[in-house]
Amino acid sequence: MRLLYTLAWWLALPLVLARLWLRGRQEPGYRQHWGERLGFYARQSRSPMPTLWLHAVSVGETRAAEPLVDALLAQWPDCRIVLTHMTPTGRATGKALFAKHGARLVQSYLPYDTGAMPASFLRHFAPRICILMETEVWPNLVHQCNRYKVPVVLANARLSQRSLGKAQRLGKLIADAARGITLVAAQTQDDADRVRQLGVQDVVVTGSIKFDVVVPGAALATGALLRSAIGSRPVLLCASTREGEEPLILDAWLRASLPANALLLIVPRHPQRFDEVEKVIAAHGLAVQRRSGLGQDGVVAAGTQVLLGDSMGEMFAYYAACDCAFVGGSLLPLGGQNLIEPAALGKPVLIGPHTFNFALVTEQAIAAGGAALVADADALMAQGAALLQDPAELASMGQKALAFANQHRGATPRTVAAIKPLLA
Numbered sequence: 001m002r003l004l005y006t007l008a009w010w011l012a013l014p015l016v017l018a019r020l021w022l023r024g025r026q027e028p029g030y031r032q033h034w035g036e037r038l039g040f041y042a043r044q045s046r047s048p049m050p051t052l053w054l055h056a057v058s059v060g061e062t063r064a065a066e067p068l069v070d071a072l073l074a075q076w077p078d079c080r081i082v083l084t085h086m087t088p089t090g091r092a093t094g095k096a097l098f099a100k101h102g103a104r105l106v107q108s109y110l111p112y113d114t115g116a117m118p119a120s121f122l123r124h125f126a127p128r129i130c131i132l133m134e135t136e137v138w139p140n141l142v143h144q145c146n147r148y149k150v151p152v153v154l155a156n157a158r159l160s161q162r163s164l165g166k167a168q169r170l171g172k173l174i175a176d177a178a179r180g181i182t183l184v185a186a187q188t189q190d191d192a193d194r195v196r197q198l199g200v201q202d203v204v205v206t207g208s209i210k211f212d213v214v215v216p217g218a219a220l221a222t223g224a225l226l227r228s229a230i231g232s233r234p235v236l237l238c239a240s241t242r243e244g245e246e247p248l249i250l251d252a253w254l255r256a257s258l259p260a261n262a263l264l265l266i267v268p269r270h271p272q273r274f275d276e277v278e279k280v281i282a283a284h285g286l287a288v289q290r291r292s293g294l295g296q297d298g299v300v301a302a303g304t305q306v307l308l309g310d311s312m313g314e315m316f317a318y319y320a321a322c323d324c325a326f327v328g329g330s331l332l333p334l335g336g337q338n339l340i341e342p343a344a345l346g347k348p349v350l351i352g353p354h355t356f357n358f359a360l361v362t363e364q365a366i367a368a369g370g371a372a373l374v375a376d377a378d379a380l381m382a383q384g385a386a387l388l389q390d391p392a393e394l395a396s397m398g399q400k401a402l403a404f405a406n407q408h409r410g411a412t413p414r415t416v417a418a419i420k421p422l423l424a
Helices: 002-023 059-075 088-104 116-125 139-147 161-169 172-179 189-197 217-230 245-255 271-283 315-321 340-344 356-367 377-388 391-407 411-423
Strands: 051-055 080-085 105-109 127-133 152-157 183-186 203-205 235-241 263-268 288-290 306-308 324-327 349-351 371-373
Touching: 002 139, 002 172, 051 059, 059 080, 059 088, 059 127, 059 152, 059 411, 080 088, 088 105, 116 139, 127 411, 139 152, 139 172, 152 189, 152 411, 161 189, 183 189, 183 411, 189 203, 217 315, 235 245, 235 315, 245 263, 245 271, 245 377, 263 271, 263 315, 271 288, 271 306, 315 340, 324 377, 340 391, 349 377, 356 371, 356 391, 371 391, 377 391
Parallel strands: 051 080, 051 127, 080 105, 127 152, 152 183, 183 203, 235 263, 235 324, 263 306, 288 306, 324 349, 349 371
Antiparallel strands: none
16 A cells, blocks of 8 residues: 555656645745755765654644754753744745744754655764654654664544544554554544544653743734834634635624724734735725734834734734734635634633634634633624623733633643653
């Protein structure tokens, strides 16, 4: 089965590269570092520092990995980390987050899963361990790690029932890869049970590393400046929105009974959609300003109805600047996004009905009183309007969100403790 999978990769490679080039029209980063994606590296002497390898696909996984990266480098001070990504935005986020570690952290793209390319990566970097964040399992990558005696760890792992069904339909291909994983550190007991159904032998429950994220002081300072630019207007943030959600949100905003001076702050999840979302806002007849175009005075105009967050790496700042936050990807059946970040900043959280990627944490946040489930965009605006006009309830819900986030910290040291025996 794996041979057919490998053949399919080689046959598809020209189309994959063509798609990469086309995506580069909107995101130039996709046209850079192609050699790394193909397993080609400049000749250089091997690093004298032992190497730990951590893979974080894109922005969300990279930000979630920050506590683990810091803990690994503190636990093994003679080691360095090779941090791999699949997207330019993930790489840019990693560069910003981990510049503090200097030469102890290097970045690369993950090579395509052809077999030969992951093998080339392993020979070049010679990692002592492979740590994959959340749900990234590549059959040839796992096979090559097994071949080169590199333990494979799936950290902060989550697996929804839907994803389990998809994996099981792939049969022996995924079953063999699962058996090749040395250790899984799962977020919840349900995740652990589903991972075991794939055939992984060693599974521990550590909790979610995302609860351990430390809000950077610089992000709080940026958020304070943005809030100053907005002024005293009540702000409803719609964060990490996905395609198809913005029209629903804007239609509901126009129908809602909100405070007259309320500001809607929309931050799309994917940067290539910034221009598209601006056009959608304008088509609704709403006055829009972009975060990148506030001007020298940095002031959000009094007549602005929608502020478009068109910057990367500032999500904490946007959360800090708002009064109430809706977490996108949940109005449509897309699985939702991480609600821990706004909770960690003490912001009331609203979330739509489609949260299968974050089911348990959503249920826990709602039970704690720090989050509320909304059935659709109109319910989102009704709940948002009620909170923005009730300072006491807004503050109470925010305090409960913060208490919820603080209660679940500690996954990072548990994950490091589980990894330790593999690096003895």
